[in-house]
Amino acid sequence: MVFHCRCFSFSENEEIEYGTTTQTNSETFYTACSDLNRSEFSNLTEKPSNLRVFTVAELKAATNNFCRSSKIGEGGFGSVYKGLIKSLEYPFHEIQVAVKYADGVLQGHKEWVTEISVLGVVKHPNLVKLIGHCIDYNKRGIQLLLVYEYMANRSVRDHLSAKSQTPLSWNMRLKVAQDAARGLTYLHEDMDFQIIFRDFKSSNILLDGQWNAKLSDFGLARSGPREGLTHITTMFAGTMTYAAPEYIETGHLSTKCDVWSYGVFLYELITGRPPLDRSRPRNEKKLLEWVKPYLDVKRLKLIIDSRLEGKYSIKSAQKLSFIASRCLRKDPKSRPNMSEVLEMVNQLIAV
Template sequence: MRCFQFHNGDKKEEPKTTKSNSAKSSFTDGEMRQSGSDCNSQDVSDTSTGSRGRSQFPVLSDRPSNLRAFTFSELKEATKNFNRSTKLGEGGFGCVFKGTVNISEDPANKVDVAIKQLGRRGLQGHKEWVTEVNVLGVVEHPNLVKLIGYCAEDNERGIERLLIYDYMPNGSVEDHLSARSETSLPLAMRLKIAQDAARGLVYLHEEMDFQIIFRDFKSSNILLDQQWNAKLSDFGLARLGPPEGLTHVSTAVVGTLGYAAPEYIQTGRLTSKSDVWSYGVFLYELITGRRPLDRNRPRSEQKLLEWVKPHLSDAKKFQLILDPKLEGKNALKSAHKLSLVANRCLARLPKTRPKMSEVLEMVNKVVEASTGTGNPQPTLRSTESMSTFEETEAKSKRRFTDVKIGDAGWLVRMWSIKLVKTC
């Protein structure tokens, strides 16, 4: 195996010549990047004019990091030599193990951690590993998984590359939405997860002096801690947003089928609105309990957005797409309001999608309405975003309103809940 020295983002890359209108992609039936431990040399470096010749995260490399460097022997001991009994799962990065490590001078002060061991996938895997270190080493937010440290060490097998995170005992949102799950996420929990995930994206997009585009937002990358707080994880495909004066970053097309925004798939032009689209897909996951792409279902039900499309015209049809695990009128009303937020995120034109801060404001209103507090009408700050959304919820004289959503720009007539006066 070829060895790659660990660097913190300061290594210069060769200029790329990839054109955005012929973006290189790595589509598969599940993920658009290869998974497991197979070799994957797909080049996903930024190729916009403003980023050529620079490393992926040059801004972050100069920032102080509190990450701890672990030795490989420490991690072998923590995982009982990476015993299968400690294995939590396997993803695009490699295998993940549960372990216990000491993070202070007190030998008795040990904490549970999740340890990712990079699969033998060559340069691409190393890039993703470096990206995780660069991003999570300098950003911190309650709704981002905390990276504790890393390991980069040579041994007889080559170079070992590992990442050590806070352990998330309640797994991923995808786990709990699965039909095989023994637990069921109640409505209130799903709404909280929607809030937490939105807060994480708002932080990445708008609350720092640089912008990070997640690029692989999906339910399996949203983990739940002991208190069921949702945290975004797996930043291996993250990218810095476009420099000032540029509208997008051009990259090879990677991510997960079913979540990727149509304009990104078609052109390779990446913006924060790509994450907004993925978030809209995720909201329909929470509403329906179904995956965005499920080859095990009948052909007409395999693609989530296509399946929900004919069910959005009225209340009776909408109820047919509601997750059977959610029951009651309150669940139906809240799910409908959440679908309106999803539809705004799934606008065909990226410019017409709201920013994540606006999306969060709408989700907050849905939560307030579900608990009977605050103004039950979800709203947006911007005038442009208000027009369609307010027509659907606030103008009770109109029974229907036209809303364009979806990767084909299809037109649906959204049903609105009648306003009932109470004494």
């Protein structure tokens, strides 16, 4: 099994840019407590957290000393290991976890803090559960660890990949669309504060053992604009091929940027193709440009993922394409809110 998230699953076809910098002098490192207090999510850190604080010894034991056979993912910020920890609720039971280990001094410390700030407080069935965290001070410097629930069925991107031996069925794709919309709606509208995911994409949507989809990797998340404002202005960070045009061009970030990313994702579900595929002919490399001529009723079936082998409802595909197109309107004010998107997806599945 492979656990994928933004930090640990990079595709050569994805353009990633980060708007954060990391100091390499350990003397400049803020402790977890001071970092959390300085975090823009300070309104969250005031709320009670149920996160477990692990020792390095506990996590070494859980992962067989981070041995190679326990490794289930690797990427820009280190490695992910599968492990077993004791349940606090049932002391004689063990639960499977994924341990994200950031190698090197201060590697990804801001993302580590943000993950704790957000996932330590927010709870939803369609968000990956963060179980706990750990800081390891050793001769190499400071290593940062996060412990998540284990997601047995990998990422949605894995199953949409041409290399996948288990392509998602059409009904499963609709369920994934619904689960993801539920997660984003919760972040945007269902709390007394607003969170912008900022890096919504198929590799950050993981599937558990029952094939429920959950949003993962909140290292780039930002709190929403203050009341009365439509957006915040910030340096770009995220995945370029999923990013809304206004965010790329002006740095204006709002929940409507997540809505745009969701629209890109819907066309990914429909076609099975990533947003950018450099291996294809020039006019097919960029997904959103390639699909444009095929969005009428008669031609849509020409771009639906061939691995579905015709096992889908064309009416359902048309409606999903319509929802995607609404999410991808250039003017962010013209895009629906995620609650409206969720309602449209719910109605589609109910038919």
